[in-house]
Amino acid sequence: MEKYDVLIIGAGPAGLFCAEHLAGSDLRVLVVEKNDVPGDKVCAGGLTEKDLELLPVPDDLIEVRMHESVLKAPLVEMRTQHPKPVLFTVDRKRLGAWQAERVRERGIEVRTGVRVQQIEKDHVVVAGGEKIGYRYLVGADGQNSLVRKYLQLPVEKKIFTLQYRIPWHDGPRFEIHMNGRYFHSWYGWIFPHKDELVVGTGGDARYVSPQWMKKRFYKWLEKNGLDVSGAVYESYPISYDYRGWDFDPVFLAGEAAGLASGLTGEGIYQALVSGRAVADKILKKRDTFPEIDQIIRYNAIQHKFLGILIKSGPFRNLILNSILLYLKANKKMKKKVSRTLT
Ligand SMILES: Cc1cc2nc3c(=O)[nH]c(=O)nc-3n(C[C@H](O)[C@H](O)[C@H](O)COP(=O)(O)OP(=O)(O)OC[C@H]3O[C@@H](n4cnc5c(N)ncnc54)[C@H](O)[C@@H]3O)c2cc1C
CATH class of the missing domain: 3.30.9.10 (D-Amino Acid Oxidase, subunit A, domain 2)
Incomplete structure (x- = not known):
């Protein structure tokens, strides 16, 4: 079984931005993406x-x-x-291709056409049966996140x-x-x-x-x-059902963490911010993450306003x-x- 220090599932904005911020460290990092190309995602761009x-x-x-x-x-x-x-x-496919290229140029492997099907304590199993070992696991796998399911966090919103x-x-x-x-x-x-x-x-x-x-x-x-x-x-x-992101050694970023706005649907900014935060946490660069706190506060205000409109x-x-x-x-x-x- 191949072993990595950090395994990132999902090559969307969150996963690729996380990888970019892990580049240059001595950690062995792998990004796996189930689609054949990164960024192939329904979005208004x-x-x-x-x-x-x-x-x-x-x-x-x-x-x-x-x-x-x-x-x-x-x-x-x-x-x-x-x-x-x-x-x-922007066109999301072109954005994804460009982000993936930046990550590869920095020496990080991005494997496409690799769908994670099962998660265990220290490894995942991908379609076809291959096992990939990890020390840290990053769930940047979007709204239907397998990593989030592994953490037993429901999605109601x-x-x-x-x-x-x-x-x-x-x-x-x-x-x-x-x-x-x-x-x-x-x-x-x-x-x-x-x-x-x-x-x-x-x-x-x-x-x-x-x-x-x-x-x-x-x-x-x-x-x-x-x-x-x-x-x-x-x-x-x-x-947009946020229930935490830091479950060290497992982390959630972007929509897997439910950080998108339930009012506007915006989610790329939140994906980038949280992807970078996860990288900094793994690299032990800092302990506080005010930018995530700000997203949570801002989303809470938006969701309060949404609640008023609903009622x-x-x-x-x-x-x-x-x-x-x-x-x-x-x-x-x-x-x-x-x-x-x-
Ligand atoms: C209709 C629509 C319009 C939107 N418009 C905007 C907008 O204009 N601006 C904006 O900011 N946001 C917009 N959003 C939200 C935005 O698209 C998302 O919030 C953003 O893409 C989240 O990024 P992410 O990296 O967290 O997840 P994603 O971009 O969803 O990336 C997750 C990746 O993980 C991969 N993956 C999932 N499961 C597995 C697995 N088991 N194994 C391997 N890979 C896996 C997926 O294939 C995907 O590539 C829109 C969303 C929708 C639906």
Whole structure:
């Protein structure tokens, strides 16, 4: 059996960022990925400046830089021109390939097409029967994490999502639509990519059925003149059920730890931050992780707000209209929210 000091399961943003931060140490590190290529993941591909501060994605990987955002509630629309780009979009496969290349260049092995099927105390068994030994195990294996199951941590909070990639040549659009009639307590998004728009929505199936979501989503698409007849359909869950990340010598990073936002669905930033934290913990570089504490605090605020929207029933649209009206009137607050979101 081959033995590694650190075995990372999953070559998404969390696993590859963790590997990158372990490079240069004297630890023997292996990343295994079940797909044939890293980064092949359903995603709207939206990054903000805080992602790019952590991960210096090269210019040619950024498909669109948006300076204009549109926030829509049923009766109020807020169009904002931002001095700096507020959204950057990337193709997840290209991002994954680039991240994996960086990791390999730093001397770390990334093996694709290797699915971990079983986890034991000091080794895993992959499809085909091979055993791989480990001293530290990192679960960066996403929303349906096997490592999380091994730790016996349940996942109760999940967002069901659906999105379409629509061929598009009429100029970029970055829009967030909040309307209880179509999206319950969540929202619909329009993200611009090279020659396409990614339009989608999501919601927690404990409060809104996927059937309801789909039906309303199609109504919203029709109302907004978005034709999905030649578009690619995609659907994938997002886990936002955080129950800890440090179970030394086993660690969870990114969505395996449930660190994505249950309100916005954003998860790449959290994956990068936690991937790096796991590496620092294994390298015994530090004992405190304020950036993870901040994500947990920030997610808790978002989830409180989400709880209010879920419970608000017929008043939901009133709340959404009032928030946008308030933001429109209060420039300081608008700047603050825009800074927090990016
Ligand atoms: C529709 C949709 C839109 C989204 N849009 C955005 C967005 O615009 N911006 C944003 O920040 N976030 C977005 N997210 C969330 C974001 O995609 C995730 O939070 C992020 O990818 C999590 O990164 P991760 O590395 O933790 O997990 P993942 O990216 O899911 O990577 C996990 C990896 O582990 C591999 N794996 C799983 N099990 C095994 C196994 N047993 N053996 C080997 N490998 C395994 C998987 O194949 C995968 O490559 C979106 C999510 C969805 C569903």
